[in-house]
């Protein structure tokens with residue numbers, strides 16, 4: 001078998017694995033996020049939206065990729081209720097929770113699309129804002145997704161990516177990694193009855209970009225400006241880029 005075919009199978013398998021994993025944990029996803037981060041994940045997402053809104057006036061259309069249970073969309077709507085948001089995710093179980101959440105919050109102007117974020121059906125220059133929270137890391141072809149994001153954004157449009165990152169201080173990094181690699185899988189086993197998914201989470205960090213690398217990649221995609229903000233000493237980073 002050629003290397004290309006082998007790689008295609010491996011990538012396909014990875015995408016299927018990730019999809020199945022999110023389907024299994026969807027009903028416990030918000031609970032586990034709250035437990036693992038002591039509720040801080042909501043603040044991080046709010047902060048990402050605040051940073052985006054500092055870069056753009058009167059945005060009308062937004063796209064939230066890998067939207068999961070819809071937290072970034074909810075946060076964006078809370079700041080700009082009239083903005084129209086399209087949430088995309090390839091896991092129907094996650095989208096179902098997002099739909100119920102936004103319905104309970106009586107959020108209007110929101111659409112949900114079940115689709116693969118590596119093959120999206122949008123025109124160039126369609127959106128003022130594109131966000132992705134804890135999603136890019138899970139994609140097989142992150143570079144392709146970034147190129148699409150750049151294409152879908154209008155000139156002057158803003159992209160934000162919130163995701164796991166690498167703590168800057170080495171002592172803090174060791175403490176955090178001890179928690180992340182030892183306790184997070186246990187929390188997953190206990191509360192989501194799924195140790196595997198919460199073992200995948202810390203493992204996925206091993207192949208993820210460092211903060212500076214992601215910034216470089218975003219700039220290479222064509223964005224004219226990109227910066228990142230470390231949260232909790234680099235446990236999380238928010239990258240913001242302007243087209």
Ligand SMILES: C[S@@+](CC[C@H](N)C(=O)[O-])C[C@H]1O[C@@H](n2cnc3c(N)ncnc32)[C@H](O)[C@@H]1O
Pocket residue numbers: 015018019022065066067068069070071072088089090091094115116117118132133134135138139140
């Ligand atoms: C860790 S969750 C993040 C959810 C949400 N953005 C948040 O910040 O809480 C990652 C989400 O990405 C979705 N996802 C993974 N690969 C995807 C793909 N190729 N296309 C679309 N969605 C994908 C998963 O189904 C899951 O809902």
